[in-house]
Amino acid sequence: MWEYTDRVKEHFLHPKNVGEIENPDAVGEVGNIVCGDALKLFLKIDKKTNRIIDAKFQTFGCASAIASSSALTELIKGMTVEEAAKITNHDIAEYLGGLPEQKMHCSVMGREALEAAIANYLGQIKPVEEAGRLVCKCFEVTDEKIRRVAIENHLTTVEEITNYTKAGGGCGSCKEDIEAILKEIWSIKALPEKPVVPRELTNLQRIALIQDIIEREIRPRLQADGGDIELIDIEGNRVVIALRALCVGCPMGDVTIKGIQDKLRELVSEDIVVETG
Amino acid sequence: MKTIYLDNNATTNIAPEVLDEMLPYLSEFYGNPSSMHIFGGRLHRKVEEARAKVANLIGALPEEIIFTSCGTESDNTAIMSAVESFPHKRHIITTRVEHPAVLNFCKHLSRKGYRVTFLSVDSLGRLNMDEFMNAITDDTAVVSIMYANNETGVIFPINEISAVSGERGVLFHTDAVQTAGKIPIDVRKLPVDMLSLSGHKLHAPKGVGALYVRKGTRFYPYIIGGHQERSRRAGTENVASIVGLGKACELAGENLYEEVTYLKNLRDRLEDGLLKTCPDARVNGDREHRLPNTTNMSFEYVEGEAILLRLDEYGICASSGSACTSGSLEPSHVLRAMGVPFTAIHGSIRFSLSRYNTEEEINRVLELLPGIIKELRQLSPFGRQKTG
Numbered sequence: 001m002w003e004y005t006d007r008v009k010e011h012f013l014h015p016k017n018v019g020e021i022e023n024p025d026a027v028g029e030v031g032n033i034v035c036g037d038a039l040k041l042f043l044k045i046d047k048k049t050n051r052i053i054d055a056k057f058q059t060f061g062c063a064s065a066i067a068s069s070s071a072l073t074e075l076i077k078g079m080t081v082e083e084a085a086k087i088t089n090h091d092i093a094e095y096l097g098g099l100p101e102q103k104m105h106c107s108v109m110g111r112e113a114l115e116a117a118i119a120n121y122l123g124q125i126k127p128v129e130e131a132g133r134l135v136c137k138c139f140e141v142t143d144e145k146i147r148r149v150a151i152e153n154h155l156t157t158v159e160e161i162t163n164y165t166k167a168g169g170g171c172g173s174c175k176e177d178i179e180a181i182l183k184e185i186w187s188i189k190a191l192p193e194k195p196v197v198p199r200e201l202t203n204l205q206r207i208a209l210i211q212d213i214i215e216r217e218i219r220p221r222l223q224a225d226g227g228d229i230e231l232i233d234i235e236g237n238r239v240v241i242a243l244r245a246l247c248v249g250c251p252m253g254d255v256t257i258k259g260i261q262d263k264l265r266e267l268v269s270e271d272i273v274v275e276t277g
Numbered sequence: 278m279k280t281i282y283l284d285n286n287a288t289t290n291i292a293p294e295v296l297d298e299m300l301p302y303l304s305e306f307y308g309n310p311s312s313m314h315i316f317g318g319r320l321h322r323k324v325e326e327a328r329a330k331v332a333n334l335i336g337a338l339p340e341e342i343i344f345t346s347c348g349t350e351s352d353n354t355a356i357m358s359a360v361e362s363f364p365h366k367r368h369i370i371t372t373r374v375e376h377p378a379v380l381n382f383c384k385h386l387s388r389k390g391y392r393v394t395f396l397s398v399d400s401l402g403r404l405n406m407d408e409f410m411n412a413i414t415d416d417t418a419v420v421s422i423m424y425a426n427n428e429t430g431v432i433f434p435i436n437e438i439s440a441v442s443g444e445r446g447v448l449f450h451t452d453a454v455q456t457a458g459k460i461p462i463d464v465r466k467l468p469v470d471m472l473s474l475s476g477h478k479l480h481a482p483k484g485v486g487a488l489y490v491r492k493g494t495r496f497y498p499y500i501i502g503g504h505q506e507r508s509r510r511a512g513t514e515n516v517a518s519i520v521g522l523g524k525a526c527e528l529a530g531e532n533l534y535e536e537v538t539y540l541k542n543l544r545d546r547l548e549d550g551l552l553k554t555c556p557d558a559r560v561n562g563d564r565e566h567r568l569p570n571t572t573n574m575s576f577e578y579v580e581g582e583a584i585l586l587r588l589d590e591y592g593i594c595a596s597s598g599s600a601c602t603s604g605s606l607e608p609s610h611v612l613r614a615m616g617v618p619f620t621a622i623h624g625s626i627r628f629s630l631s632r633y634n635t636e637e638e639i640n641r642v643l644e645l646l647p648g649i650i651k652e653l654r655q656l657s658p659f660g661r662q663k664t665g
């Protein structure tokens with residue numbers, strides 16, 4: 001059970017500024033349903049004064065995500081865009097009388113949505129992902145984001161980074177990497193240069209790509225022969241599928257699986273192994 | 278505000294009869310059952326009475342029951358005992374949907390050099406027997422498969438799996454923590470070698486569990502020290518809790534068949550009602566083979582913690598498999614293993630009932646939850662067209 005403040009509970013149970021703005025002057029969208037939280041922020045801005053005259057939101061997420069969104073809109077209404085740009089995740093958390101440490105990433109999401117909306121207003125095209133090297137593949141967090149959030153919030157431990165950015169909260173394999181970034185920032189000791197890892201697909205991109213290939217390329221072909229396929233799970237390089245319909249018990253089953261594996265190796269990555277579940 | 282407690286797979290209330298039995302052993306009868314004086318020694322008899330009651334619930338002999346501190350200890354002990362008893366065997370079979378007490382212990386052993394097969398489940402949470410048959414080898418030291426899943430209530434074909442293990446000469450352990458006291462178990466007919474159960478899941482207190490070890494099964498203790506529990510589990514007996522566990526098992530056994538029907542009716546009323554009134558709702562798990570008290574439902578496009586906290590405002594207690602409630606930032610490993618889509622996994626809610634729940638309580642949930650779901654969907658940027 002999380003220890004939420006009364007302000008958090010209030011903004012969760014009775015959130016302010018819920019909904020969409022028709023013809024908004026700016027929209028900022030962050031997060032996604034796979035990660036478990038997402039926030040879409042709409043702003044109405046007076047072009048002459050550059051003042052935010054209305055702000056609304058839609059949030060998919062837990063109580064603190066909803067409360068943070070509500071707090072964010074309350075904070076920025078009436079501010080100029082320049083003033084709003086200075087809002088930090090700390091301001092959002094403070095407005096709510098604090099958030100549990102493990103939920104600080106909700107306030108960071110609020111700040112990110114605001115940034116995205118301001119960038120949208122100013123006509124800047126926000127890069128699909130923040131610049132930098134991908135560190136946490138489970139939650140798509142780059143070294144740049146880790147650095148920035150660490151410096152802004154004076155974070156010194158991996159646990160804190162996980163609380164604020166989710167990085168390291170999935171499989172945990174990037175914890176050493178995060179530790180190295182923290183050491184570098186706070187200069188506990190100079191680190192040897194790390195070789196730059198070539199850009200790879202994130203877990204989410206990889207899953208989406210595999211699903212897409214199965215749906216578009218593989219499934220129609222099997223269905224043409226009266227067969228079918230079901231994607232059961234993707235775990236690292238293991239793709240677990242089940243053959244359905246006429247493929248069940250088909251003597252060519254192994255050949256079919258091999259064919260699927262070859263296709264995925266060609267289009268996604270060399271190390272994919274297809275298994276039946 | 279009255280609490281409506283629908284989270285009985287997490288823990289249960291201590292039955293009043295259980296508490297009454299326990300209290301004297303927390304006050305006047307504080308002796309040590311191992312003592313030579315009558316003051317302590319007579320507690321030994323109470324412990325043995327409790328042992329007989331626990332044995333009776335599952336059709337075991339009293340000497341086949343070892344008292345432990347919890348379900349986790351029972352699980353760890355069973356698996357460790359099997360691998361210690363067959364040191365040349367280096368393989369373990371379990372499933373991807375086990376409770377962490379088994380899952381993480383097996384992962385721990387895999388880091389120590391054991392080969393572990395984690396059997397997969399299908400979209401209804403069912404095991405694939407062929408996969409199991411292919412996995413079992415002469416090198417397998419133990420098969421540890423839960424009797425019923427704590428999150429979905431799905432019951433595994435333990436009879437069949439344990440029979441195969443037995444034929445292959447492989448020890449079979451089942452984590453029956455969620456099953457004992459909910460459906461009949463009879464180890465005279467069920468060829469399991471070891472079976473774990475836990476007190477606080479069946480209206481006894483927390484901090485006490487038991488491990489059934491079939492007579493003649495090789496056994497190696499996990500907690501090492503004194504001669505308690507016939508040198509199978511060291512440590513001074515938790516007398517009051519053991520007495521409580523005995524009483525709880527007696528109570529569970531008395532009305533088991535009536536309770537199965539009662540709980541199933543209540544659960545189905547809740548489940549069917551919510552499916553009818555909430556659009557984009559689904560049941561996770563095999564509805565045919567399921568504990569009578571459990572339902573795991575997903576309400577798409579809303580997040581589980583938000584649902585739970587709204588319910589909490591009305592005193593209604595349930596749980597969720599969403600990432601936000603797990604403390605690990607990742608959603609339920611059980612629902613992921615079943616391939617439940619992410620839109621549904623984050624909005625999963627488990628209701629688990631007990632004999633203390635009433636129809637009025639279920640009606641209250643049916644009256645409140647559809648509105649909560651609708652409201653939260655209106656907040657959400659996803660699936661807004663689906664607010665029904």
